Amino acid sequence: MVKNSLFLKSIRDMKNAKAQFISIFIMAALSVTIVTGLDSVWKTVEDNTNIMYAATNISDMWIYVSNPTEKQMWSISRIKGVESIEKRFTLNAISDIPGGPTLKVYAVSSKSALDRPILQHGSLHSKRGVILDESFAKKHNLGINDKISLKLNSKWTTFNIEGLALSSEHIYSIKGNTMIMPDSSKYGFIIIHEDMLKGIYGQKIYNQICVKLAPGADVSEVKNEIGRLLGDDLIGSVAKGEDSSTNNIYANIDQFKTLATVFPLMFFLVTALITQSTMFRLVENQRGQMGILKALGYSKGRILWHYTSYGVYMGGLGALTGFLIGPVFFTTLLIPWLNLSLPSNQISINYLNLTYSFSLILACTGGVSLYAGLKLLKDTPAQLLRDKPPKEGSHIFLEYLPGLWNKMRFSRKLIARNTLKNKMRLLMSVLGITGCTGLVVAAFTLTSMINGITQHTYGITYSYDHKIILDKKADSRYIHNKRLDGAVALVKETSVEIIRPGGKRTMELLTVFPQHSPLINLQDVSGNSILLAEDGLTITRKLAQTLGVSVGDIIELKSTDKGYVKVPIKQIIYMATGQGMFMTDEFYESIGETFEPTSILVKWNQKPDEVFLASDYVDEYVSRTTQIEDTNKSTQVIYIAAVLLITMGAILAFVVLYNSSILNFSERIRDLTTLKVLGFYQNEISALVLTENILSVLMGWILGIPLGKFIAELAASGLNDQLDLYSRTTFITVVLSGAITLLFALINNIIVARKMKNLDMLESLKSVE
Amino acid sequence: MAFITFDNVEREYHVGNSVIKAVDGISFSIKKGTINVVLGQSGAGKTTVLNLLGGMDSPTKGRIFVGEQEISDMSEHELTTYRRNRIGFVFQFYNLVPNLTVLENVQLAMEICENPLDSKEMLTKVGLESRLYNFPSQISGGEQQRVSIARALAKNPDILLCDEPTGALDSATGRKVLKLICDTAEVMGKTVIIVTHNALIADMANMVIHMKDGKISGIKNNDQPKDTEEIIW
Incomplete structure (x- = not known):
């Protein structure tokens, strides 16, 4: 019976503080969903790939x-x-x-x-x-x-x-x-x-x-x-790994590994911060009841478990829900977009991170309530039953600026003192909002960065209508005599074995074309148009990073029929996608090779020459529009992941805001009722609580922008070897993230304001609870 | 001339499925500038009377007039305006804002009303001129109650409502607080209504309303109210 009544108390306590318990549940569920979900995506791909590699004896x-x-x-x-x-x-x-x-x-x-x-x-x-x-x-x-x-x-x-x-x-x-x-x-x-x-x-x-x-x-x-x-x-x-299939699989795995490290970390930081302080307060508010239980003769252990169980139930339940949703949801939603041909898509779980996330959630909920309980239990029942001495008022630094302080209205002074006195709560909500805005900004930035790939490659670098892969019998003289009606650039693309300065061998793509080719507009890393270097190799920034080389280094290139040629790197250019090495046709011939185009880029003056395109001289051709569509398709998965992250970041932001404003509200019920009785109007009272919310939203938003940029850059750097993304936190991103957070703040404020309206002036003034 | 009139006022509360009549058809009137005590045991309905009069609650039946205003049919917003301009409250548990100093607690109330009095003067009147910059937690219970009286009076209200003002104080301090309420009210011509279960306080009032089970069980006019110093409890 005894156990039952305590259990009933737990259930009723949770009902009474359902706002907080639901937020803890949602936060725990969200964080675990994200971490297990994103982890499962790459782990599923990795495991199934490795199973396949073993089965095929690759x-x-x-x-x-x-x-x-x-x-x-x-x-x-x-x-x-x-x-x-x-x-x-x-x-x-x-x-x-x-x-x-x-x-x-x-x-x-x-x-x-x-x-x-x-x-x-x-x-x-x-x-x-x-x-x-x-x-x-x-x-x-x-x-x-x-x-x-x-x-x-x-x-x-x-x-x-x-x-x-x-x-x-x-x-x-x-x-x-x-x-x-x-x-x-x-x-x-x-x-x-x-x-x-x-x-x-x-x-x-x-x-x-x-x-x-x-x-x-x-x-x-x-x-x-x-x-x-x-x-x-x-x-x-x-x-293995340099081949296009494995390379792309690992690029996908890496990109999800990066996402699965950076984003869940943010979610967990926010969740840990908010849950632990919420749990702490929930238990502290039970001070008197703890005294009663102690006075009734309940053992320390039983009381402690009673309060620890609050956290364990909610945190554990949330984490479990997240685990049940995350892997299935993320893998079914995202893996099909990767377009992998695997015999099985058996979902894999990253148990290591799962364990970490469960432990962290339980530590922040059960652990913290245990700690708070232990701290309170040090007091004697008599002390517990007595009211906790009200928080002392204190003077704040603003008062030492009499010019400013004396001009402030009292309600403003009240806000200032209250806000500054509860620095922890302010810090908690500011950090919470920072984290959430950061997530939203990061996800937006990432999508705009990826958007930038197509824009840069097929908007700035290349402006052809068709890229045509030539048959061997179509040599440069044939193309010259053909007089295609349009601008034509002759290009040779070939995979060359290279030896980098350290002695490592890899195969890299070498693209050769005349220095003054139409339809190709190269840019250096600061976005200025430049031409290919005349007397050496031009290399893309991302490849230079991957190879660990810079201007002035010497690379050995495998010649077609004899030994290796040493060529100096003369220039670094920026290419959003298609990392590789470039040289002019003249330099190419000067190292003993013959320049015969493997493809041509054409911008037709009128209609495409269908007869030519269908001829034996053309192996195949692709239009720039198709390439744009394909690129967009290949980055679709990141978009979807980003949308998921934005949504979840937004939900988290909402929960954090809700949680802190409810806390702010419930801890000040007495103050607020007093003001109500004194004849303050509803909107004046609302302003007292809501100003602090708005304040923390604004601060969090401002701090969240650089954080988001940082997260996005971190995520982008690990995304894919072939992509060179540069961060572009646009005005729209900033405004949009701010708008989302502010919208939530507003919705929240409406909910809290409604709660405030229903403040029972009569009850809460009768006695100190 | 009646300043405050309760006309067959009823207030019901719904608790679960049952209906509780906290105030069950009461009528009385109070003259301007008098000191009145509503006396009764716990649950008699006296606090409800105070809440109705203070504009914190509205009756389910009947009418309440204060001066030329009928407050029983006011909207929430009108009631707030009524509260801020015409009512001063003194509570059993003082209800000071812990984040504001003594002076600021008084100024807080004045900030919103039409004809406030000087806050420092008010605090001097209640004998707290040396405590202006202390926070509530730094002063004693009696002092806190005096701040709350100063806060109520500084608004320059027509009516001073006190809910068990001495309930949390020892008898000596309680007596001082009562004296303060009565003396200042008399000087300033305020109408005072004190709600209490302490029958001894009744002796100092011009009129005593006895309540039992939500009804008025008797109204006693007192032509010769005792001075607070003579009250023994």
Whole structure:
């Protein structure tokens, strides 16, 4: 019975202070939702990717080399750290499906054990049989035993689809050059038997070696060793992580890791701050009741648990709700936007952060109520039963400025003294609002930064109508003679193996075009238009950061057919997306290469030359509008995450404001009733409480703007290797965040004002409670 | 001439499903410039009378007149204006604003009314000229009650309403406070209504209204009110 009545008391106490308990519940739920949700997004992607990598036995490195000899293969297999190697042939081929989508062809031996596809349907059993990309097949309604033709070596060869599968090299499946976002209707993979190559090319040919390393092997050491072994035969090498699929997956994982660190931290700081002070006050207000319980003979432990349980119930319940909502909600909402082809999207939980967040919530609720209880229980029941001496009034610094102080109205003085005396409460609400405004500003800034990518790349840097990828037979003379009706820029894009100053090898994109090319407008990091450097390499800022190089450093470039050329970095430019290296055609020829364009950029004077676009000389083409759409699609996920964060930040802001204004109100009920009785009008009394709210909102808002900018920059720096974002906290962002916070303050004030109106003058004056 | 008139006033409260009549059809009138005591035990309805008269509550039935005004049909806003200009309150628990000094507590009330008196003069009158810049927590209960009287009087109200003004004070201090109320009211010509359960206080009043169970059980006019010094309790 005893236990029951105490429990009933808990329930009723919570009912009485439901505003505070609901805010604690919401804050705990929100914080845990955010942390577990964002964590689950990257963890789910990471775990499922790793599961897939293990299942497919993915290579650690791919070496581009034309028809490696048996001796070369043997030497590579003997390198320390190399576990197994395989050679294969791979290239992009056009298919006979309507629209002519490209398939990446992998010609492998039947004994192949590296980079195995994960079969979803069927199996490979004949030499003419192929395994097709399941996502591609779905988009084009292809199934087992359907036929598909590929244009290989200028001839069409027909294959029988015997299996549908997913590949760990095509989780994030993009073609490069023209593609930003995976689109299974335009690009996929197909695996054929290497014996088929004999009929097509007259012999078995290979252009790639897949290398699997032993655990713990040093990737760059092996890379260098292979580079030495193959010498001039090496075209390039790509380690796992540098390939576009893994790179993009990790970019996605990293971007959510960054979001999942920065934003939850803010949520937790705010939540911790508010819950702990709320809990502390809730328990302190129970002083007299604690005295009664103690006087009745309740044991210390039972009383302590009674008060600790308040926090534990609410905090724990909130945290649990957050945990139930977060992972499912965030992963189902966000992961589809990543366009990953994974066999499973089994949700993973980051238990480490889950534990942290639960502990923190419980510490801020149960822990704090326990602490407050312990502090109060030190007093004897007699002391507890007596009223707590009212807070002493004290003089504040403003009074030492008689000029100002004497001019103030008394209600203003009252506000000033009250505000300054309750510095903790003011601090708490200012920090709360700062945090929330910060979140909102950060999320807005982040979206505008990402918006800036398309604006900069396709608004400032490039102004073509079409980017056209040329077939090999279309050389510069052909283009010249063709006299396309419009502005034309000749561009060569190629992936080059480089050795950075430290000796590390990577493959980077090199873009070559004449110094005075139309349709390309390069900008330096401060936004001034500049031309390519004449006598060296121009490199984008983000790549310079990633490589750790700066102007004046020397980079070694792998030449097409002999050794390495040393080139100096002459200039750093800003590119929002598409990080890489640039040089002029003249400089390119001066280092012994020939400039033959791989693509052209065209701005048509009139209508696009459809005949040319459809001709054999054009491999494919993409319009700038499509690229803009694709870029926007690829950043959609950040937008959605940002909207989520803005919404949650806003809810948090509301709860914080509500909480502090209710506290401000309930702690001053006696004062306010006295004023009401004295004949102060409703609006005059409201002003007393609400001025403080407005004050903290304004202060929090002002402090929140730089904080938000900081968070956004922090988040942006970790987002993606390919994106170079610069922070732009716009006027609109600032105003919007302010407007949101102020709107909440207003709604809050209305709620509190209504409460104030219902102040019972009669009851609250009768006795000191 | 009646200054305050209660005409068959009734005030009901709904508590859960039951209806409680705190004041059940009472009528009386009070002359201007007199000292009146409403006497009764706890729950007799005397505080309700004070609240109705103070404009903190409105009757469910009946009419209340103060001077030429009928306050029983005023809106909340009108009642506030009425309170700020015509009523001075003295409470059992003083109800000073802890954040304001003694002087400021008085000035606070004056800031909002039409014809305030000088705050320092008022505080000197109640004998607190040396405590002007102290905060309420720094002075004794009797002193706090004197501040509250000064605050009520500084507004220069027509009516001074006191709810158990001596309830939280010892007898000697209580007597001093009562004397202060009566003397200043007499000098300034205020109408005073004191609500109390202490029958002894009744001797100093011009008129005593006895209340029981929400009804008036008797009204006694006292032609020769005793001086506060003669009251023994």
